[in-house]
Amino acid sequence: MTAVQLTAVVLWLGLTAYAVFGGADFGGGFWDLVAGGSARGLRPRTLIAEAIGPVWEANHTWLIFDLVILWTAFPPAFAAIMSTLFVPLSLAALGIVLRGSAFAFRPVAEGLVGRRAAGAVFAVSSVITPFFLGAAGGAIASGRVPAGNAAGDPWTSWLNPTSVLIGLLAVATCAYLAAVFLVADARRSSAPDLVAYFLRRATVAAIATGALAILGIGVLRADAPILADELTSRGWPLIAASGVLGTAALLLLRRAAPRGTRLLAVGAVVAVVWGWGVAQYPDVLPRSLSLADAAAPAGALDGLVIVFIVAALVIAPSLGVLYLLDQRSRLTGHGLGSDIDGGADAGASRATGGRID
Amino acid sequence: MIPAVPPELLAARSQMAFTLGFHIVLACLGVGLPTMVLIANAIGLRRRDPAALLLARRWSTVMAVTFAVGAVTGTVLSFEMGLLWPGLMGRFGGAFGLPFAVEGLFFFLEAIFIAIYIYGWRRLSPRVHLLSGIPVAVSGIGGTISVVAANAWMNQPAGFTLGPDGRVATVVPLEVLFNRATVYEVPHMLLAGYMVTGFLLASVYAVALLRGHADRYVRLGFAIPFVLAAIAAPVQVAVGDVAARGVLADQPAKFAAMELISVTGAHQPETLGGILVDGRIVGGLQIPEVASLLAGFSPDTVITGLDAIPVDQRPPASIVHLSWNAMVGIGTALVLLGLWGLALRVRRRDHATARWFLRAAAVSGIGAIVALEAGWIVTEVGRQPWVVYLILRTADAVTHAPGVQATFVGVVVLYSTLGVVTLVALRGLQRRWAAQDAAAPGGRAHEDAMDQGSIPYGPRSRPGGPEG
Numbered sequence: 144m145t146a147v148q149l150t151a152v153v154l155w156l157g158l159t160a161y162a163v164f165g166g167a168d169f170g171g172g173f174w175d176l177v178a179g180g181s182a183r184g185l186r187p188r189t190l191i192a193e194a195i196g197p198v199w200e201a202n203h204t205w206l207i208f209d210l211v212i213l214w215t216a217f218p219p220a221f222a223a224i225m226s227t228l229f230v231p232l233s234l235a236a237l238g239i240v241l242r243g244s245a246f247a248f249r250p251v252a253e254g255l256v257g258r259r260a261a262g263a264v265f266a267v268s269s270v271i272t273p274f275f276l277g278a279a280g281g282a283i284a285s286g287r288v289p290a291g292n293a294a295g296d297p298w299t300s301w302l303n304p305t306s307v308l309i310g311l312l313a314v315a316t317c318a319y320l321a322a323v324f325l326v327a328d329a330r331r332s333s334a335p336d337l338v339a340y341f342l343r344r345a346t347v348a349a350i351a352t353g354a355l356a357i358l359g360i361g362v363l364r365a366d367a368p369i370l371a372d373e374l375t376s377r378g379w380p381l382i383a384a385s386g387v388l389g390t391a392a393l394l395l396l397r398r399a400a401p402r403g404t405r406l407l408a409v410g411a412v413v414a415v416v417w418g419w420g421v422a423q424y425p426d427v428l429p430r431s432l433s434l435a436d437a438a439a440p441a442g443a444l445d446g447l448v449i450v451f452i453v454a455a456l457v458i459a460p461s462l463g464v465l466y467l468l469d470q471r472s473r474l475t476g477h478g479l480g481s482d483i484d485g486g487a488d489a490g491a492s493r494a495t496g497g498r499i500d
Numbered sequence: 501m502i503p504a505v506p507p508e509l510l511a512a513r514s515q516m517a518f519t520l521g522f523h524i525v526l527a528c529l530g531v532g533l534p535t536m537v538l539i540a541n542a543i544g545l546r547r548r549d550p551a552a553l554l555l556a557r558r559w560s561t562v563m564a565v566t567f568a569v570g571a572v573t574g575t576v577l578s579f580e581m582g583l584l585w586p587g588l589m590g591r592f593g594g595a596f597g598l599p600f601a602v603e604g605l606f607f608f609l610e611a612i613f614i615a616i617y618i619y620g621w622r623r624l625s626p627r628v629h630l631l632s633g634i635p636v637a638v639s640g641i642g643g644t645i646s647v648v649a650a651n652a653w654m655n656q657p658a659g660f661t662l663g664p665d666g667r668v669a670t671v672v673p674l675e676v677l678f679n680r681a682t683v684y685e686v687p688h689m690l691l692a693g694y695m696v697t698g699f700l701l702a703s704v705y706a707v708a709l710l711r712g713h714a715d716r717y718v719r720l721g722f723a724i725p726f727v728l729a730a731i732a733a734p735v736q737v738a739v740g741d742v743a744a745r746g747v748l749a750d751q752p753a754k755f756a757a758m759e760l761i762s763v764t765g766a767h768q769p770e771t772l773g774g775i776l777v778d779g780r781i782v783g784g785l786q787i788p789e790v791a792s793l794l795a796g797f798s799p800d801t802v803i804t805g806l807d808a809i810p811v812d813q814r815p816p817a818s819i820v821h822l823s824w825n826a827m828v829g830i831g832t833a834l835v836l837l838g839l840w841g842l843a844l845r846v847r848r849r850d851h852a853t854a855r856w857f858l859r860a861a862a863v864s865g866i867g868a869i870v871a872l873e874a875g876w877i878v879t880e881v882g883r884q885p886w887v888v889y890l891i892l893r894t895a896d897a898v899t900h901a902p903g904v905q906a907t908f909v910g911v912v913v914l915y916s917t918l919g920v921v922t923l924v925a926l927r928g929l930q931r932r933w934a935a936q937d938a939a940a941p942g943g944r945a946h947e948d949a950m951d952q953g954s955i956p957y958g959p960r961s962r963p964g965g966p967e968g
Contacts, residue, residue, distance in 0.1 A: 196615075196619065197615040197616075197618075197619040198615065200567070200568065200571050200611040200614070200615060201608065201611040201612045201615060203571065203572075203575070203611070204571075204604070204607055204608045204611050206575065207574070207575055207578050207604055207607060208604050208608065210578045210579070210581075210582075211578070211597065211600045211601045211603075211604045212601065214581065214582065214589045214593035214597050214600070215593055215594060215597025215598055215600065215601050216594070216597075218589055218590050218591065218592070218593030218594050218597070219590045221582050221586075221589055221590065221593055222582060222586035222587070222589050222590025222591075222593070223586070223590070224582065225579070225581075225582025225583050225586055225589075225899075226582065226583070226586040226899045226900065226901050227901070229583055229899065229901035229903060230901075230903065232579060232582075232583060233579075233583060233903075233907050235579075236575065236576050236579040236580075236583070237910070237914065239572050239575050239576070240572045240573065240575075240576055240914065240918070241914075242572075243568055243569070243571060243572035243575075244568065244569050244572055244918055244921070244922075246568065247564065247565050247568030247569060248565070248921060248922075248925050251561070251565060251925045251926075251928060251929055252925060252928070253925075253928040253931075253932075257928075292586045292587055292590065292899060292900045293586070293899055293900035293901040297901055297902060297903070439593065439594025439595075439597070439668065439671065440594055440660075440668055440669060440670050440671045441670075441671075442660075442670055442671030442672055442673055443594040443595070443597065443598060443668075443671040443673070445673070446598040446601070446671070446673035447598065447601055450598075450601045450602060450604075450605060453605055454605060454608070457605070457609065458605065458608045458609065458612075461608075461609060461612045461613070461635075462608075462612060464612075464616070465612045465615060465616060468616060468620070468624075472623070473620065473623045473624060474615065474616065474619035474620055474623070475619065475622065475623060
């Protein structure tokens with residue numbers, strides 16, 4: 144494997160990790176958004192906040208990791224994507240700022256009004272961000288981003304059937320992953336009502352995501368025939384695998400989501416992401432720029448390979464420790480909960496300081 | 501002579517300046533706060549000092565908020581590298597992307613361990629918890645080193661060659677990372693991080709002392725950050741002095757703007773204040789010979805003036821000069837403030853009763869931020885019209901996408917709101933903590949810091965909760 148190929152693979156691994164872990168965090172915001180009034184939605188929202196709290200910043204870092212790899216390893220591709228897709232990516236950045244800061248402010252906000260406002264901003268931005276990132280992905284995949292400084296159309300590049308579909312699919316996928324993860328989180332918190340609550344929602348999201356994916360086949364055939372061909376020729380084993388894994392996950396959800404459901408759901412998403420990668424290889428911008436032509440000089444790629452090795456040796460085990468501690472409920476006594484809620488106006492969030500049971 | 505300026509350029513530069521100027525304060529807190537928190541935490545554990553533990557716990561809450569906001573405003577900067585400057589990244593991403601990749605590693609570590617530290621107060625053993633904070637402090641420093649190395653590269657591009665097509669042909673990563681400007685920009689920025697955090701935090705407790713709260717909690721809350729910042733301040737003057745001479749050697753146009761030197765020659769005066777109008781200095785106070793003396797230790801030192809720089813390669817001198825004056829002036833004042841604190845200590849006077857000292861300390865945080873921003877303006881505006889010094893003009897790097905004017909307006913509204921909300925949220929925390937303290941027996945909510953027991957941490961014996 145050449146350094147170019149290795150770098151492209153790591154780039155795609157980063158994208159996959161962001162889609163799965165970052166995606167699940169976005170999906171948490173989706174379920175927060177649709178959880179209903181503040182009394183009815185309190186328990187699911189509390190579970191979502193506790194599930195996302197310790198891990199979202201680490202999960203978010205995959206995005207930065209990928210941006211940096213892209214501009215270091217394939218600079219002209221980065222320049223083309225960010226300039227042609229100026230509008231959706233500016234909106235995605237807006238969503239990222241709103242979501243992250245609202246999530247950080249929500250537990251420290253004063254009074255119910257402040258918390259509600261922060262919660263609403265968090266929830267809405269959790270939905271718009273994956274939509275615009277997905278639409279940008281659709282623009283790239285359907286070959287609407289040519290090399291050059293803003294060489295593509297600023298509007299039709301991402302306002303087209305394929306982009307809108309992939310944007311919606313991104314939102315649905317995030318919601319699906321989040322619901323599946325939250326079932327396990329609810330079980331760990333010994334909250335059977337929430338287990339049932341998120342089981343129902345995971346099932347609905349699974350069906351909606353599957354329906355969108357099937358609808359997508361038709362949309363791609365009409366709007367992006369070349370992409371559709373590549374997905375069904377070279378990418379078919381992965382697309383088929385995604386369908387099988389997704390269906391299996393749905394069946395397990397109907398059987399109360401035993402151990403392994405999360406893995407199947409994640410597998411379905413991973414397969415789609417890699418199906419896209421395989422379909423597009425060896426281009427970084429389909430029909431406009433190949434990975435080899437976009438690649439930075441060997442010195443830069445060698446430097447990146449060293450960064451990857453360090454990441455594998457240091458970051459991967461650290462992430463492992465974080466997830467392990469989180470899954471074992473060792474990361475609950477956060478300064479944000481207990482310190483504040485002991486205060487005078489604990490109100491609604493009093494409950495959020497404690498365990499859900 | 502002067503090339504046509506794309507309409508997006510001013511909006512793009514303003515947006516970059518605004519978002520970076522906002523983020524840089526949070527970045528400084530990201531460098532300084534973990535160290536302060538760990539010191540308080542370590543003191544609390546070693547001396548079994550509940551006041552220190554309470555400080556550590558509360559500061560870590562502040563750190564959680566500022567880190568989260570810094571993480572997302574930093575992400576915006578990553579986006580903006582391409583949204584605003586595709587001409588820079590498309591051509592030179594391969595050359596100076598690597599320092600950002602290294603920074604990405606540090607940021608990852610920081611995000612992981614800050615979560616473990618912040619969420620681990622109750623259910624990790626005190627020792628493990630304290631240790632989990634160390635990578636946070638270290639990666640804050642490492643991240644700063646790498647990202648400032650990238651900025652230094654823009655000032656002193658090195659470690660690459662250009663091919664005949666103008667594209668980067670070869671890259672030598674270590675020469676990129678350790679370019680000529682890295683050695684003076686990096687320590688300058690790191691010290692700025694500690695000064696901003698230290699003086700800002702000390703300001704809060706100086707106000708509390710002025711209001712007559714002088715228990716151990718407030719005294720320690722003042723002492724830890726103030727001592728750290730007061731140590732950093734004089735070192736910063738020495739580092740800044742080296743940096744200025746580095747700029748003199750490496751970027752004569754920037755230095756000429758800083759010192760408002762319009763005509764090349766020896767015996768240059770030091771100009772305090774004043775602006776440049778049509779090549780002539782208007783206003784300000786001139787001290788004869790001093791600029792030459794400071795630059796080369798002799799009044800005979802020849803300093804390049806703006807007259808030696810082609811008109812279309814001159815930075816806007818007045819703003820660079822006034823910012824430079826502001827940074828040096830405030831920096832000097834902060835050194836004096838530290839010496840004042842030291843003098844009080846030597847004369848065994850209680851600084852909690854030295855009201856004028858406390859008043860000065862109460863504004864030192866704002867001062868440190870102003871100095872930080874001024875220094876950043878000197879570096880960035882002083883490099884103009886280049887984005888990569890002498891190689892790529894900022895005007896040639898800017899995006900051709902329409903709409904930067906709109907996003908700039910949006911960013912100003914968004915970040916202004918974000919700034920206000922951040923301050924309101926932190927103020928709200930402070931009020932709630934004060935309410936907790938007022939309600940607590942003995943005047944401080946120490947019980948809370950120690951959670952439910954006499955052990956300075958949460959329940960050691962974990963409740964046998966259900967595990968997944």
